[in-house]
Amino acid sequence: MGMPISHIMTSGMSGIRAAGDLVARMEFAKGMRIGEAKDYVAKKLDVTTADLSDEYVMRELREELGIGVITSVAGAPKGIAAKMNIEKLLDLKINSCEKFRGQLK
Amino acid sequence: MTEYKLRMGDGKRISMTKEQIIADLKEGMADAADLGDIPDLSEDEIDKLVDILTMPSRMVGVEQGMEVPVTHDIGTIRIDGDQGNSGVGIPSSRLVGAMMHERAFGADTMELGHIDYSYKPAKPVIAQEMQTMEVCQQNMIVPLLYGAMPNMGLYYTPDGPFENPGDLMKAFKIDEARESMEHSAEHLTRDIVWIMQRMMASGSDGVNFDTIGAAGDGDMYASLHAIEALRKQFPDIYIEAGMAGELLLGMHGELEYDGVTLAGLWPHQQAPLVAKAGANVFGPVVNTNTSKSSAWNLGRAVTFIKQAVKDSPLPCHVNMGMGVGGIPMLETPTIDAVSRASKAMVEIAGVDGI
């Protein structure tokens, strides 16, 4: 386990502690390079690109936007609910959310 | 003379002077430049590598603001797998393993993979894979891919239907060996597409091809065709194409994709083909030489990857596991070496992720 944790500590955007999942999602969804993906997400969140790795900024913002936070906050959106908010925020469709919507009667 | 603590490629601690470090960095760089026919690093970049390698702290970190997404492969096998998978053997469900990566470790993306971790053996347990993907997707927020190895060797005897090209080659039956690889590639493409059709129906964000080319150019040929077919069927699928090694081994030698011979391609030459096939993210690899120092290995790896990043139309998430990307070939890679290699890849090679 030392390998991934060492990389995350050295270079990572720390996932949902900050905005790593959002930047990664833009790289994967749109093939954006790192600079473009960070600019896109920062613009959508109305923060600077440096803020995207800043837990202090992102913690409150994630809770406010309902896109999931790393600690378990009772009643806050998690899983599919959080991802449906991410879809709106980043203006893209997420497959699991599409499938979830498709199952609703 | 001041000596600095570095590592050999097998992880053993060594001491080197600054002059020795520079000499090894340049030698490793020259090896990559020569093999790949690519430019050397600049003097500034060499100086920066020296700075990273000689920092006294155990761990180093990228400059604030330069962080990149860290993509995790091998699924949750690191948690519940055994020593054969470098797993730590903690009994847990795959949902628990995936959520631990998201919530406890801060991974930027995650993947679901099964214990055998090749596409072919996922077929008989596909219903289990689909159900697990559904449950994970319901609970997780970070992008979650389905990942496995193309591993074309599983289509050769004794594990598969086609005569083993190794046996055929040994008997100098070259044409027959090539035919066997071509048939295997067709089946591998078909299986990957079949599995991913089902995983996409279960809400997967996409697919990670882990260790493309492990069985040579036929493995790459099959994977590129699978990527092409998946992109056509699922325009929004996330596709990561991660390589097995730095050089695409020419087991067949004559297979082509888009008019380019696959055998003998280096990372910067692989990237445009992966993009052409329809992947979103490319995972280049540079192998570690266990008999050389971490300075030699890192100089070489950064030279190769910098060029791959430059020539790639796609984001590059460099492979930085055991024995690749300047990291020692050791099951418990030393944190000092991992951290330095990680920083160097982000700040000098300019990777889009790890």
Add this chain to the structure above:
Amino acid sequence: MSNQEMLDKLRDTIVTQNINGCAEATQEALDSGLSAVEIINDGLSPGMKIIGDKFEAAEVYLPQIMMSAKAMNAAMEILVPVLAEEKGADDEGVGLAVTYVQEGDIHDIGHRLVTTMLEANGFRIVDMGVDVPNDNIVEEIEKHKGKKVLLVGSALMTTSMLGQKDTVEMLAEEGLRDSVKIMFGGAPVSDAWIAEIGADATAENAADAARVALEIMK
């Protein structure tokens, strides 16, 4: 044709994978008075070295290196009986190579390639296959005690590589260590590891393995 020209021709038939040409050039060289040892050391082996380097640099691929091995093999079929004559009827030639992949490991591409290269370079072969327990290896070496034997083990994973240390120790315990030369290869195997466990050699690639094998069996 001078001797040097003849040796160059032998080298070139290997590099160009000219199987029939290699056999013909070998016979021609013997007829003109070159010894089998000279033909191997100064003609054929340099050709294999060139093709090995080209393989390493990705200028040629596996099918080409196998065809070069076949050319070498064609020459050795002619040369082995001559070598026996030159050195006496009891001579074992370059020796017997016992090749295998360590227990717990089934990665066999490198193993197969090295086995073929050794065979092409005149070694008689016992290929024990993959996932071989150390007990079986000791048993096999015991059978050939007193002969010229080279043990060639491969391991791709760090976990299976650890078994190589036990191989050397078990051979020593059985009093067989001095009757066999030991080479190990595979991604995690380093020079330091070879020194640590008391083996004799490792090599960078399959062609180099054949060169090193001939060297340590001299």
